[in-house]
Amino acid sequence: MTTLLIISHPDMIESSSQQYFLSSIKNQDDITIHHLENLYPDSHINVAKEQELLRQHDRIIFQFPFYWYSTTPLIKKWQDEVLGEGFAYGTRRKPLAGKEFGLVLMIGVAEREYQAGGEELFTISELTKPFQAMANKLGMIYLRPLSVFQFFYMEEKQKMDTLIRYWQMLKMERDxxxxxxxxxxxxxxxxxxxxxxxxxxxxxxxxxxxxxxxxxxxxxxxxxxxxxxxxx
Amino acid sequence: MTTLLIISHPDMIESSSQQYFLSSIKNQDDITIHHLENLYPDSHINVAKEQELLRQHDRIIFQFPFYWYSTTPLIKKWQDEVLGEGFAYGTRRKPLAGKEFGLVLMIGVAEREYQAGGEELFTISELTKPFQAMANKLGMIYLRPLSVFQFFYMEEKQKMDTLIRYWQMLKMERDxxxxxxxxxxxxxxxxxxxxxxxxxxxxxxxxxxxxxxxxxxxxxxxxxxxxxxxxx
The missing domain is CATH 1.20.58 (Methane Monooxygenase Hydroxylase; Chain G, domain 1)
Structure with a gap:
């Protein structure tokens, strides 16, 4: 199984959580690390190349900081341009159908706030409906997301557990x-x-x-x- | 009551629905039309100016095509930069608290598909949770959204009804x-x-x-x- 890890972060180098996870997956043949801001510093996306990459991989992951309960601007641009009508949907062919889609979310607020009565009001499942709907539209299998809450405050043991879940998200077959x-x-x-x-x-x-x-x-x-x- | 209408569309001039609605609100003293792509063609947002505009208005509206169940990349960038910690939340002051927030969504798919069993799987209320959560975080009052489904196929009478609902969204006091x-x-x-x-x-x-x-x-x-x- 091959995984395309699409990472977007407005300030990747400064993010200790992003660096921690990235350093654990160096030199893995079956994972393509695809950092959008790095590849497209001027935000001009090579649509044909991205579509080809999608075809070549079995599992597609979006990894980003969950600012305002959604993706970074560059992932949204990528969605709007790469997943266009005629490629991703709208014809009989659905080239992404049957592939897997997952989210790795870096979240600054504590998990307990993401529920009714909590400060953030909704669960992560509720707030990520747009991605679930996207996977549905593309005929993709939606994976359980990996939500990393307050990585900054984690103890070493918690970080390690999260790292294992990260590896499973990237590399482990389902079921x-x-x-x-x-x-x-x-x-x-x-x-x-x-x-x-x-x-x-x-x-x-x-x-x-x-x-x-x-x-x-x-x-x-x-x-x-x-x-x-x-x-x- | 004053309204700040924040419009974003990757191809505004080509959009007949956007043009239809815009032409109806020319020269209205109490509405500030704020077209992001026009103001910031290089995507560099003047954060201080935007924050000042927010302070000056009672109702804030985001108007955009509902691609992939979310905003345009430029509105997302605007959210991430303008609604920063220290201005919008995270301190005792919440300068947007008590103001109203609403969405005007231009949607290409029929309304009946937005439900369980429909092709889009979820309702607009479900898919717009990230905006509801944003209004909650900012202490703003979330208005009923105006969802314009398949404007292109509407008959003149339907367009007119929608135009009236648009005006109400922009100008009418609640209750x-x-x-x-x-x-x-x-x-x-x-x-x-x-x-x-x-x-x-x-x-x-x-x-x-x-x-x-x-x-x-x-x-x-x-x-x-x-x-x-x-x-x-």
Whole structure:
């Protein structure tokens, strides 16, 4: 499976969360990192090239800071120009049908505010309806989004958990069992740890592997407890 | 009451619906027409000037084609830059609190598709949650939106009805009675018809006044029928 990761951020270099996630996916053959502001500093999008890239990938991800409950201006421009009538919809052919679409949202406000009674009033599911409707129109499969709330305030353990969810968003096939998911992740992490990483990055990977194994141990223990209960 | 009408359209001149509505509100003292692409052809927004304009008006309207269920890239840029932390929210002062906010959406698909089971899957109320959340964050009063579906296919009478709803969106105070609404509208239209209009425009206004009076006559007749029923 190949993933096209479309990233947009008005100030990418300054964003510690964006840099954290990006540094974890260097040199991955099956992920194309596509930073729009970098590619199109004058905002003139090469529509034919973008459409070709969409055809070549199985999973399309938009990654952006969730300012005013929506995309950056450049992703919106990309949507309006690249996903035009005649290419994306409006004819019998729907070249993106059956592919997967997902969101990675960087959010500055706490998760608890995104509900009725919270300061932001609506859930992320409610606020992202325009993207769900887009996937529907294009015949794409809409994935569970990855919402990263207040990355800046996270402790190391939380950051690591989020990093694992990020990897799953980018690389993991849908609908595989929990045990397979863990094995898959450990494999992925081992592959990375064998490549040429800076010390800090390789420490991160090591820590992540330990976390996954630790979780698995906990689940195994829980299973044993349950088994004991039923045997009594 | 003063209204700031923020219009954005990637190809304003070519849009017959935009031109139709714009031609009806020439020379209105209480409406500031603010066409973003015209003002900022290079997309560099004068943030201080925009914030000052917001302070000066009671009602703020975004008017745009509803591509991919959201704003144009330039309105999004405007939101991200003008409605910044420290001005619009995040301090004790909320300079836009108590003002009104509304949407005028130009939509290419039929209204019946915007519901569960329809091709667009969601209602306009669902798809515009990001704007409702924005108004909430700014302490603004969210108005019923004006959704103009398939203007291109409308008959003259429908266009005229839509034009009247457009005027109400831009100029009518909230919460006035039906009789007052009609009188208000006839007054407004008469004022316009006395100003220097091209013949085509003045015909439109005349037609609109007749439509309102006709509606009122119908309502009056209905009232008489109801009165008769209760007297019997």
């Amino acid at each position: 595989i069992s929990l045990a397979n998911r863990e094995n898959w992740l450990i494999d992925q992490l081992r592959q990375v740890s064998q490549s040429n990483l800076e010390t800090a990055d390789s420490e991160i990977i090591k820590f992540a592997i330990e976390r996954v194994q630790e979780n698995r141990d906990q689940i195994d223990e829980l299973k044993m407890v349950l088994d004991d209960m039923f045997l009594e | 006035i009675s039906l009789a007052n609404r009609e009188n208000w509208l006839i007054d407004q239209l008469r004022q316009v018809s006395q100003s220097n209009l091209e013949t085509a425009d003045s015909e439109i206004i005349k037609f609109a006044i007749e439509r309102v009076q006709e509606n009122r006559d119908q309502i009056d007749e209905l009232k008489m029928v109801l009165d008769d029923m209760f007297l019997e």
